[in-house]
Amino acid sequence: MTAIAKVYVSESMLAALFETCRRRLPYESCGIVLGACSAGAAVAETFVLLRNVSADPLRSFRFDPAEWTEAYGAAQKNQREIVGFFHVHPDADPVLSPLDLQGWDGSGTCWVIGFPAGDPILAVYSQQADGSVRLLPVARRP
């Protein structure tokens, strides 16, 4: 599989994602991004919020297993690809933590939405063939 080198996202999806995450602060939101991948690019179409069942939801996240299973099944049924996983850094920059790297199997893309000073900052990462992790350019479309 080709490593993802670029992400396309619509302004409206991004606004909805940011608002969903902002409303749940100071807790970490998490979920999946659905869309399609081709030729090294991921096109994000929509997202699904999953309940964070971490014991410490202010500082970490864990998908609710039942919601995750359901969302995975629904994506397959609707022939949508899971192109990313997202979570929030409620009061920090969107830099991947060692724990984030541990919890991500490297598939798709890893989206982090940071709120270091109130406004959301998005960073999207992908794992390259050599195992390194790269910050991706995000192209916003109307």
Ligand SMILES: [Zn+2]
């Ligand atoms: Zn994180």
